[in-house]
Amino acid sequence: MELRRADKIAETLEQLVFAGEYRNGERLDEHKLAEYFRVSRTPIREALQVLVSSGMAEQIPRRGVFVRQPGPVELMEMFETMAELEAACGRFAASRITDAGLQQLVDANHNCQQAIEAQDHGRYYAENEVFHQAIYKASANAYLEKQALQLQNRLKPYRKIQLRFRGRLAQSMAEHVAIVTALQDGDAEKASDALRRHVAVQGEKFHQLMASLNN
Amino acid sequence: MELRRADKIAETLEQLVFAGEYRNGERLDEHKLAEYFRVSRTPIREALQVLVSSGMAEQIPRRGVFVRQPGPVELMEMFETMAELEAACGRFAASRITDAGLQQLVDANHNCQQAIEAQDHGRYYAENEVFHQAIYKASANAYLEKQALQLQNRLKPYRKIQLRFRGRLAQSMAEHVAIVTALQDGDAEKASDALRRHVAVQGEKFHQLMASLNN
């Protein structure tokens, strides 16, 4: 499945946009992309529509599609929304999580802790993702889970930057533990609050994020 | 702007799917649609991709795109998510809403009340939409607002059915008033809780919704 060239091109283009290969208002030239990917304009146009529908580009009829890198304001809005989505997942998970689900969280945290001790930022990042995705799934709401996964994916490049800062890992771990405890206790309010605060970007985190945008 | 035929076709197709013109697994035949709309397959394919990306249809490579009417489970999940999105909007709005924003809510409620007294379900439905959209905007988070609007749009057909039931309008109005009061007081918790309960589909509402699916 998924052998369509257009889909593969869409994935590649997404990564290119994520990697910052394109400036903010830059136009995605159909001809040049067709030449680059050695295909006709047709699959390129289909790939561009995927980018547009995911919000990574904007289409102006009869003008073309232009990459839309989120600015500081939109980025904050996306992080705020992410925090609320995760809080919602936690709220549902508190009463719906299974023993197996809880065990997944405990395991993920264990791996996170190991990554910290090994000072392996990359691995911490990966295991952190596992932890959060386990919570999405524990919400037992496939629709909400999908929304959360999508936004998590869009914010991935920025979150990666964020974890680089001093002391952030240890604090993050402590918050994870509090989240798991709340879920174990079945305390929906505590779980959602803990997740909201954990994901939210405020205070020092906010400044760090803003500073990272100037690179 | 937006003079592309593909976009207009996408809109029309969305409405057709909403209206239940297509069965659940039904395939959207490119040739037939092209013939029906008197265009070539190209704009049809673009329109179909829009449906796919909005979740209203599923694409199986080299097989075609098939309409995906949400079943009972997914519908519940969407309503749950809607409730959480609105709760999030309310949470932000509690501290960010302006006097003008509050006035919009009061006005919308006034119009809702008039619609009830006139027993005008259609008008109540329209003004109810205005009320909720005003809250989305008052969240002062354009990204969240957009997400809420999208889901609201997808749930529109089902919500329409729901409001038909006896006593629902009066209860809904009372809840609106409570929401406005919480926002006036700047009480984030109260506002988000009130919105969550207002939008959530539980108890009797759940049974009514399920019953409506069998038509």
Next chain:
DNA sequence: ATTCATATGATTGTATACAATAAATTTGAC
């Protein structure tokens, strides 16, 4: 020199033609 109209070029949107793949049908062996 400025401004407006026209013309020219570039780019997107649509139509059509072709290729690749999957579904359906036919044919043949047992």
Next chain:
DNA sequence: GTCAAATTTATTGTATACAATCATATGAAT
């Protein structure tokens, strides 16, 4: 008669050709 392989048909995916529209450049009139 049933099953399987092969062939045909149908349908999607891609390439190319054409049309429509927008941006730029050119030129004349003031």
